[in-house]
Amino acid sequence: MMAESVLQLKGINKYFGKNHVIKNVDLQIEKGEFVTFLGPSGCGKTTLLRMIAGFYEPDEGEILLNGKRIEKIPPYGRNTAMVFQEYALFPHMTVFDNVAYGLKVKKTAAADLAKRVAAALELMQLQGMERRFPNQLSGGQQQRVAVARALVMDPEVLLLDEPLSNLDAKLRESVRVELREIQQKMGLSTIYVTHDQSEALSMSDKIVVLKDGVIHQIGTAQEIYFEPKTPFVADFIGTTNLLTLVGGDDGAVHYRDTSFPTNKEVHSGLSYSASIRPECIKLAPAPVEGKVSVPVHIENRMFLGEKVRYFVKDKGNKPWIVDMFDPGRQILDGDVYAVFPAEKVWVIQEESV
Ligand SMILES: Nc1ncnc2c1ncn2[C@@H]1O[C@H](COP(=O)(O)OP(=O)(O)OP(=O)(O)O)[C@@H](O)[C@H]1O
Ligand SMILES: [Mg+2]
The missing domain is CATH 3.40.50.300 (P-loop containing nucleotide triphosphate hydrolases)
Structure with a gap:
């Protein structure tokens, strides 16, 4: 018992x-x-x-x-x-x-x-x-x-x-x-x-x-x-990026021009909110094969010692936060890609719920 x-x-x-x-x-x-x-x-x-x-x-x-x-x-x-x-x-x-x-x-x-x-x-x-x-x-x-x-x-x-x-x-x-x-x-x-x-x-x-x-x-x-x-x-605990994704007929989700698989069941045409943590994203000069790559523009940055926190915007003007750890003295600027593995995107719920 x-x-x-x-x-x-x-x-x-x-x-x-x-x-x-x-x-x-x-x-x-x-x-x-x-x-x-x-x-x-x-x-x-x-x-x-x-x-x-x-x-x-x-x-x-x-x-x-x-x-x-x-x-x-x-x-x-x-x-x-x-x-x-x-x-x-x-x-x-x-x-x-x-x-x-x-x-x-x-x-x-x-x-x-x-x-x-x-x-x-x-x-x-x-x-x-x-x-x-x-x-x-x-x-x-x-x-x-x-x-x-x-x-x-x-x-x-x-x-x-x-x-x-x-x-x-x-x-x-x-x-x-x-x-x-x-x-x-x-x-x-x-x-x-x-x-x-x-x-x-x-x-x-x-x-x-x-x-x-x-x-x-x-x-x-x-x-x-x-x-x-x-x-x-998602938003209250830690810092996160909340995205709105749209389900495709192939079971993948779409964010702007990119589409990527998810292990959640999705329905075609429905929208979903999803969370991706700043520490799961990297900034890269070009898209990376096998990962989700979203073109972004760097707006601002904060040097915090163990990391640099970047404030970027995608083509739809949505702000993102990206944390780059162990940055050394390198500071990025301009147009780059926010790159992350698809499995780091946590699909939370249908938007309509
Ligand atoms: N004795 C009371 N009479 C009337 N309203 C009250 C009373 N005590 C609390 N409230 C109201 O109830 C709600 C919850 O208050 P509570 O004190 O439980 O919040 P809390 O989560 O402990 O907030 P905090 O983190 O600020 O301490 C608030 O809207 C508050 O204004
Ligand atoms: Mg209290």
Whole structure:
């Protein structure tokens, strides 16, 4: 028998007044999984997390924790712990008391409590700060206290709402690695909210891509990156070139004057949107045999060290982005060809859908 998912969301809908902010969300999270909610500002990430934690009630649908309905149980009655986007520390309590708060509410014995708080503070590299108050900490330190306060509860599901947004780039990366290690070591089922796609790609077992309260795709980082299900996902994750292709009677697809095979089934005369990543394209002085070659004009370029990013336009004035890696000092100019293998073009969907 399959082990039961730790958390299940079934047909979740949420309205704020007339504003339908979460639309028919179905989702399962397995034990020990690190799941990331990814999507633009306002897409509903926090709202979804708050419903799982019990701070909002869904208007429709069920939330099951280890198979039991919890959507009407208040936050303290479910075994979840949430780190808020605005981290919400108690300003009148020391770091130690902030982290100990949940355990005190649960009437944890003093010795056990002290041990667990110390362990959580150590994990978040906050030793020596036990006696400080939140206003005596930097934003990044406060954020780490908030994470420690959730971790110490050893929750069934840990919910983190952009918990690293206030850390500088270096610290953010090291805390990110640390957090992932702790999560894996403890086997903690975790939902992590971010709108930073590189954070999502690097940390997650599973990514849930949301837009306007709708799940566009659920998948591993590689699935989301290489096999986006909608043009939105293709465009939101990384940088891509979205093309409109037309199906031919020969099963090939056409883009302007070129036609090339695809492993998707296509229908003659229908149009398709497709994605090709900038790193899959090269610029060449002439068409290349066996590859798709689209004539383009170089409009602009950006030297970025490991690569040069070219901004080019094809004969239909459509802009493309092409990344040329290990460029040395060579800079291209003028009329060239954008060249790529046909199999690098990911056909997403029929345009009419
Ligand atoms: N308490 C509320 N009352 C009314 N509308 C709300 C409330 N909370 C959120 N909303 C609206 O619901 C939508 C989703 O908001 P939510 O906070 O879940 O977005 P988010 O994905 O977390 O965005 P961000 O990345 O900016 O944190 C937005 O349109 C927001 O304005
Ligand atoms: Mg939010």
